[in-house]
Amino acid sequence: MTQGAENAAAGIAIPPPHATAGSARRHRLAVTARTLAGTLGAYGLTARATVVLSFVLARLGMDRAEAVIAATLASFAIFAALSMAIFHARSAARAWIWLAGTAVALALLQWVLAPVL
Structure with missing residues (x-):
């Protein structure tokens, strides 16, 4: 009995070697793109x-220093939510398009709300 027949008998699906190299490369590329989007993009x-x-927050009347501190504290939750949304996206391309938009x-x-000095 050959190894392929043994694997088939055991219920293990192993794709042919020529299909594995290309699909593995695509999978690695997709994981890399999603990881970069979820970390650097986020x-x-x-x-x-x-x-x-x-x-x-500064426009709403908060002192500028307090507005920066409050926004910085909120940024931790924003980053976590963005990362989860990116890894939940259907594809890495959709995640990148959503990030860019x-x-x-x-x-x-930012351009509209920037204070005039």
Whole structure:
């Protein structure tokens, strides 16, 4: 009995070697892209959201230093929520598109809300 027949008899599905290399490479690339989105992408978006939140809090009447501290404290929850949402996304491409779109929207808000010195 060959090894493939033994694995099939044991209920273990092993794809052919030529299919494994390409699919393994795609899987590694997808995991890498999602990991980068969940760490570096979420970090960048959290930083942008923290700035916008501090501007909003300052506009609502909070002292600027207190607004920055409050936004920085909130950034920990923002980062955690973003990371979970990114790893929950259907694909890494969707996660990156969502990150880019949100970053553009937050950049526009930051530009509009920035205080004039």
